[in-house]
Amino acid sequence: MIYSVVGHYSLILGLCIGLILVYFSIQNFRNFNQLDNKILSFSFLQLFFVVVSFFALVISFIISDFSNETVFNNSHTTKPLFYKISGTWGNHEGSLLLWLLVLTLFIFIFLLRTKNQPIKYKILTLVFQQVIIIGFFLFLILTSNPFNYLFPVPNEGLGLNPILQDPALAIHPPILYLGYVGSSIIFSSALAATTLKMVSTNWAIHIKKWVLISWIFLTLGILLGSIWAYYELGWGGFWFWDPVENVSLMPWLALTTLLHCILVLERKETLTSWVIILSIATFTLSMCGTFLVRSGILNSVHTFANDPERGLFILIFLFTLIFLSLFIFSVFHKPSQNNQANFFWLSKETSILINNWFMMYFLSVVLIGTVYPIFLDVISSQKISVGPPFYHKLIIPFLIPFLLMMAIGPKLKWIKSDLKDKIYLFSLLVISVLISFFIVKNFNANVLVNTILISAALYLFFITLRDFFNKKYKNLAQNIAHFGFSLLILSILFNNLFSSEIITNLKVGETYNGSKTKIVFESINQKKQKNYNSIIANFRITNSEGINNNLSPELRIYNQPKITTSEADIKTTLMKDKFIVINLVQNQDYFNVRYQVKPFMLWIWLSVMIISLGGLISLLKKRT
């Protein structure tokens, strides 16, 4: 109880400091020289209060203090300690407190680490960031206070949704939020830089680090979510074009585009409008993500219980921010005219620009697919959903020029260039087409489309691979990231082409005899754990080559809340995953069995890690 009180008042104090900071900054904006230290210490104080509040909630979870409503709703005494702690941010209130923690942490680090920039710029960034922070404080205190008091105090909590009791999902929200919220710094400082008319090469070099940090975290956050969905949801896929997944992909696309624009701006004062608009877009899309997931507007397979009042608050807040930023953009931003004539059609920046347009196109496709059903529901109350075919049809064809541009673009020079090694580039293309044709030919898939797609990805793969051994070529970070991307696309394509699936219902002791695969349901064991009972099924699977595999998927029946989850058993090897998951249908003897062979799953995960490694290297690299 005492912790809830401490946590609650810390929140209010943090809000007060936010208001004081804004007041001070505006009041003393002209004689700013004395302000620098004061601002730093006040920001630290604010961070301190949010940390206290956050840890008060964590402790309430650890000691299972059910006088706290959030703890009561989301925890249980029999839950393992690890999930008691991760349960702190596994719910709406706690996850918002985490947002706030990251917001205040980032602005403090920003103030601490930003040197060689005008103090005015730092102060203005702080003011914009405080507007966001104050908004979140109000949101937290008014609509979703994590420290609501319950009386009489219940003896036992309702428990955490078992599907969230998983190591990958325990760290998924913090990592994803570091990416989401990291974009708030980019947003604030872009607005500050626009106001002070200092969107320039110098600023680009300074903000690039922040773009990279949030890009790396966002990439890893999406990866963790995807891995979790793969083994926990039992569908055997890694991406379903579900709205909740899409809302994390949209800021990623915007951020990736922004990163490439910043690379151009670092060299040459151009694309300034792009950079500002993308900075605004990335953060608003991150906010939209939170809004859509938490308001319950989305009709998603990931839907969590929710509250419309909260949605309304975020919506108003979101529109305020968009309006504010567009106002600042249109009033203060004057694009410089003198540089535009210098665009030569064959140069690195042109190829980056072209691919930026492609990424904007992908972003709009995802946005339309995600928002259109909501829109239609509001105007005509028709319920629809947009399935994967929509995205595949609109995105896949455009991946081909996109991949080719990714391969050739980095070969070009800045400003003006001509293509060197034409013969070599061309011969690699021919080799890629030949190889992919021979791969695809052996399978009765759509030959033309697949050949072209695989060729384009292979082409990028070969070119980036060769550049690792090319001494003249120095941009390691870019090379690794693009290499990872080619690997990702290749793995996804092969995964799609060569996956196979068997779905059947079996009783214990029965055998499924397919044309290639034999599945024997040998036995079941039962085990009692601390907060769940598990049923472990033992299968022996024989493939066409006569190789036996023993797989043991598990069903967990949790006691509080009373939910059954399936734990897939996955045999991962370098080349393919064997994936089996079972489910027991209520009051029936039959087990629902799904067995899949998924090639290159491991490579999908690895390639995303390689992509973020590229970002990490770029972050650590000393600028020459």
Place this chain on the structure above:
Amino acid sequence: MYGRKVKLRFLFVSLILITLILTVFLVLKSLEENVVYFQSPSEIKTLTELDKSKIRVGGMVKKNSINVNSDEVNFIITDFKNEINVSYSGAVPNLFAEEKGVVAEGFLKDRNFFSATKILAKHDENYMPPEVKKALEEK
């Protein structure tokens, strides 16, 4: 008449415009082809014409209606006014149970029979499809 630069710019702008229009057209067209409409059992009963395209049916799984054999799962979706028989031969999600909300995606055979290709899981056991909630409130 006009300078080379103006001509070039004009070409560039018209190229962008054409691409933009094409893109919008493409997006709208495939949106039209690929949306899946959501219908309740009652809405299906009142259909004048059977739709050949993929739809979603949502409601509650009727009590004692689930029946499993070696290659199919059969059950009844109800919105407490009307019901529809569903047959499904795929993997069922964990939260699929009697008297719980369910959304099935597939094709209508006739007004009483639905052949599902996918059953959607919800993460939250208290989740109810919005239409079912509405139907329950009206009752």
